[in-house]
Amino acid sequence: MNTILNEKKEFPMLEAVNLTKKYEDGLLALDDVNFKVHQGEIYAMLGGNGAGKTTTINIFLNLIEPTSGETKINGIVTHQQPLEAKKHVSFVSENVMLYPEFTALQNLDFFTRLGGKTNLTKDDYRQVLLRVGLQEDAHSKKLKGFSKGMRQKCGIAIAILKNSPTILLDEPTSGLDPKAGLEFMTLLDELRDEGKSILMSTHDIFRAKEIANTIGIMNNGKLVMQRSKAELENADLEKLYVEYMAGYMEEVA
Amino acid sequence: MFRLLVEKELKNIIQSPKFLATFLTCSFLILLSIGIGINEYFNMMEQYNTAKNLAKTEMAQARSWMALSAKAFREPDPMQIFSAGVNYDIGRYSIVHERQDSKLQNSVYSDDPIFAVFRYMDFTFIVTVVFSLFAILFTYNTVNGERENGTMRLVFSNAIPRSTFISAKFVGSWLGLVIPLLVPILVGLLLLVVFKVPLSAAHWIKIIMLISTSVLYLTFFIAFGILISAVTKYSSVSFMILLVSWITLVFIIPRIGVMTASQFISVPTVAELESQKDSFSKARWEKHYGEIEKVWRARNAEMNGMSEADRQSYREENEYKWFEEDDKVRNEVQKEITEYSSKLSDDVRNRKATLENLALNISRISPASSFQLAAMNLSTSDINLKNRYEKEIQNFRQTFSTFTQKKQKESGGQAGMFRISIDSQSGVKISSGRDESSLNLREVPKFTQPSHTISQAVVPTIIDIGLMMFFTLFSFGGAFFSFNKYDLR
Ligand SMILES: Nc1ncnc2c1ncn2[C@@H]1O[C@H](COP(=O)(O)OP(=O)(O)OP(=O)(O)O)[C@@H](O)[C@H]1O
Ligand SMILES: [Mg+2]
Numbered sequence: 001m002n003t004i005l006n007e008k009k010e011f012p013m014l015e016a017v018n019l020t021k022k023y024e025d026g027l028l029a030l031d032d033v034n035f036k037v038h039q040g041e042i043y044a045m046l047g048g049n050g051a052g053k054t055t056t057i058n059i060f061l062n063l064i065e066p067t068s069g070e071t072k073i074n075g076i077v078t079h080q081q082p083l084e085a086k087k088h089v090s091f092v093s094e095n096v097m098l099y100p101e102f103t104a105l106q107n108l109d110f111f112t113r114l115g116g117k118t119n120l121t122k123d124d125y126r127q128v129l130l131r132v133g134l135q136e137d138a139h140s141k142k143l144k145g146f147s148k149g150m151r152q153k154c155g156i157a158i159a160i161l162k163n164s165p166t167i168l169l170d171e172p173t174s175g176l177d178p179k180a181g182l183e184f185m186t187l188l189d190e191l192r193d194e195g196k197s198i199l200m201s202t203h204d205i206f207r208a209k210e211i212a213n214t215i216g217i218m219n220n221g222k223l224v225m226q227r228s229k230a231e232l233e234n235a236d237l238e239k240l241y242v243e244y245m246a247g248y249m250e251e252v253a
Numbered sequence: 254m255f256r257l258l259v260e261k262e263l264k265n266i267i268q269s270p271k272f273l274a275t276f277l278t279c280s281f282l283i284l285l286s287i288g289i290g291i292n293e294y295f296n297m298m299e300q301y302n303t304a305k306n307l308a309k310t311e312m313a314q315a316r317s318w319m320a321l322s323a324k325a326f327r328e329p330d331p332m333q334i335f336s337a338g339v340n341y342d343i344g345r346y347s348i349v350h351e352r353q354d355s356k357l358q359n360s361v362y363s364d365d366p367i368f369a370v371f372r373y374m375d376f377t378f379i380v381t382v383v384f385s386l387f388a389i390l391f392t393y394n395t396v397n398g399e400r401e402n403g404t405m406r407l408v409f410s411n412a413i414p415r416s417t418f419i420s421a422k423f424v425g426s427w428l429g430l431v432i433p434l435l436v437p438i439l440v441g442l443l444l445l446v447v448f449k450v451p452l453s454a455a456h457w458i459k460i461i462m463l464i465s466t467s468v469l470y471l472t473f474f475i476a477f478g479i480l481i482s483a484v485t486k487y488s489s490v491s492f493m494i495l496l497v498s499w500i501t502l503v504f505i506i507p508r509i510g511v512m513t514a515s516q517f518i519s520v521p522t523v524a525e526l527e528s529q530k531d532s533f534s535k536a537r538w539e540k541h542y543g544e545i546e547k548v549w550r551a552r553n554a555e556m557n558g559m560s561e562a563d564r565q566s567y568r569e570e571n572e573y574k575w576f577e578e579d580d581k582v583r584n585e586v587q588k589e590i591t592e593y594s595s596k597l598s599d600d601v602r603n604r605k606a607t608l609e610n611l612a613l614n615i616s617r618i619s620p621a622s623s624f625q626l627a628a629m630n631l632s633t634s635d636i637n638l639k640n641r642y643e644k645e646i647q648n649f650r651q652t653f654s655t656f657t658q659k660k661q662k663e664s665g666g667q668a669g670m671f672r673i674s675i676d677s678q679s680g681v682k683i684s685s686g687r688d689e690s691s692l693n694l695r696e697v698p699k700f701t702q703p704s705h706t707i708s709q710a711v712v713p714t715i716i717d718i719g720l721m722m723f724f725t726l727f728s729f730g731g732a733f734f735s736f737n738k739y740d741l742r
Contacts, residue, residue: 058742061406061409061410062409063406063409063741063742064740064742082412083412083413083414084412086409086410086411086412086413087412089410090410091406091407091410093403093406093407095403096403096407097402097403097404097406097407098404098407099261099265099402099404100402101265101268101269101270102264102265102268106264110257110261111407111408111411113257114254114257114258114408114411114413115411116411116412155407158407162411168410
């Protein structure tokens with residue numbers, strides 16, 4: 001993985017190309033969405049409920065197939081070579097769910113091995129759990145007693161342990177207390193510095209503006225705005241968001 | 254990867270709170286059933302020995318060869334510990350007499366009806382009902398539960414082929430359920446050794462086969478549970494489907510099979526059979542009397558024109574010969590009747606068997622039926638047990654009759670005159686010739702238990718084992734196939 005650090009890749013690590021998804025019931029959840037996330041970048045997807053953010057992530061994970069277009073991870077088209085593509089991605093959902101009868105450490109051990117890392121020790125797990133802010137005394141407790149925020153931290157720990165070049169985060173900070181939310185942002189910053197490419201969906205406009213290299217706003221399955229951090233430097237993102245969401249403006253990304 | 258998923262599945266089962274409770278209940282029931290089985294076997298063995306000795310004493314009291322009757326006893330088989338089958342339904346002995354049809358009588362249930370209540374507490378019952386329930390309880394949510402929990406998305410965000418996942422589900426569940434259940438079974442086998450149940454090598458082979466068949470049965474329900482859990486989205490739905498299927502497969506279909514079978518069995522009733530036999534016998538005797546009359550008329554005709562004194566001496570001269578001739582004809586008639594009636598019985602028996610088999614084949618759409626049939630066959634408590642005994646007893650009756658007839662001749666107990674009224678039972682008693690103080694019983698043939706080789710026990714189970722394998726593979730294949738299209742979100 002260290003090679004990623006040394007030589008920056010020319011092609012985007014995460015990419016949506018003309019991504020379109022029409023559900024069986026006829027709903028057009030994604031309509032010709034295009035974006036790129038390069039190495040060492042964070043891309044934040046904003047958008048109201050039902051905008052299509054989770055749908056996008058599900059296609060990246062090959063949990064559903066696109067109607068047309070494609071998603072690529074590390075240049076690999078996910079629905080064509082899902083197993084190959086998934087080697088290069090980790091995922092944290094909006095509501096991390098782990099095995100309730102397993103302890104935090106057991107869950108971490110299982111998912112880390114599943115992700116292909118077999119040489120890690122309990123100490124490594126503990127270290128990462130502390131890094132994401134889960135107290136020591138919770139490490140050996142069964143997950144069934146965990147709060148949503150605690151589960152979220154475990155999920156993030158699993159993503160870190162997998163150490164893949166790309167990370168998909170679906171509203172990762174939902175359920176985290178303000179302190180944990182802040183710590184999480186620092187963590188994302190660190191991960192980006194390590195060279196990871198991060199795609200996250202969020203409802204938190206300010207955090208997004210603070211941390212993301214690029215911000216995209218989705219509305220009804222369309223990517224209605226996409227701007228870089230520099231472009232947004234002096235703009236009022238909240239105002240833009242409301243305007244785009246109301247459908248006043250539309251620009252092709 | 255596969256191993257990791259299997260380990261997780263195993264851990265998930267063993268760490269779940271319901272596991273310990275279910276496992277302990279199952280273990281208790283298995284051990285209880287084997288314990289009761291052992292106890293019951295020794296009880297029956299004791300009764301068997303006592304009854305045999307009693308019969309010996311009875312025989313020793315017989316005063317003539319003609320009145321001598323034997324009893325053939327059905328020896329308890331230790332395999333009944335595992336599967337009682339028809340063991341308690343059919344009689345335990347039969348009276349063997351020259352002029353009496355042999356029939357097994359005095360079943361355990363007829364002696365002790367309360368016992369019927371406990372009939373199902375054998376090992377086979379525990380496996381049929383409890384193992385299957387156990388399997389369902391642990392597999393009903395094995396696939397859709399992960400979707401509901403949300404763990405499925407996280408699992409499949411990794412490079413896991415669906416086939417690996419579903420295979421690991423199967424293997425993991427199998428190991429997590431089968432291995433714990435083998436523990437009490439092995440302890441149960443230890444009980445057999447500790448209590449010194451007389452088991453031959455053949456018994457052990459059958460026991461091992463029975464346990465393997467039980468494991469196969471459990472495997473079917475594991476595969477079936479996974480299948481249902483992989484074709485449904487919600488675990489509440491799959492639980493309902495499995496519960497209904499379980500009741501249908503375990504309780505309803507086998508019973509429908511047995512009920513249909515018993516419907517068929519009741520077609521030719523015993524009374525019908527008896528009246529058919531009676532009317533044949535009556536007609537035959539009437540014909541015989543007519544013929545005898547003719548013969549006597551002919552004999553009288555020979556004496557036409559003789560003087561009264563000549564007639565008298567002619568009669569005296571020929572009387573013995575005539576009686577001999579009559580006796581011979583009479584014996585032939587009796588033989589004809591016996592043959593007819595046994596042929597009739599055989600016919601009915603065969604017809605019954607065919608229909609029974611048909612009904613059983615219908616019930617085999619449920620692996621629970623297949624399992625029970627296989628267990629009964631392996632435990633030699635199958636539905637043919639009665640026929641095997643009755644056939645063997647029939648053979649013994651032949652040997653026994655030939656022997657007593659020979660003895661009657663030797664002891665000069667001809668007494669043909671008395672034997673005219675032979676077809677009524679009391680007549681037999683009257684005809685008991687001359688008194689003998691005691692009979693030498695040492696040469697009386699002894700009844701031997703019908704032989705039933707391992708292959709005779711195993712071969713009929715092949716179809717049932719085959720069917721269970723088919724249903725298991727079908728379920729697993731179905732689960733595999735439907736999971737390939739399963740919505741993982
Ligand atoms: N399986 C499905 N079948 C039909 N429609 C679906 C399905 N899943 C999602 N949708 C619809 O697709 C649209 C996009 O849903 P999606 O979950 O991607 O939104 P989202 O941006 O993640 O919203 P939120 O912010 O609430 O998480 C919604 O209108 C939703 O109702
Ligand atoms: Mg969403």
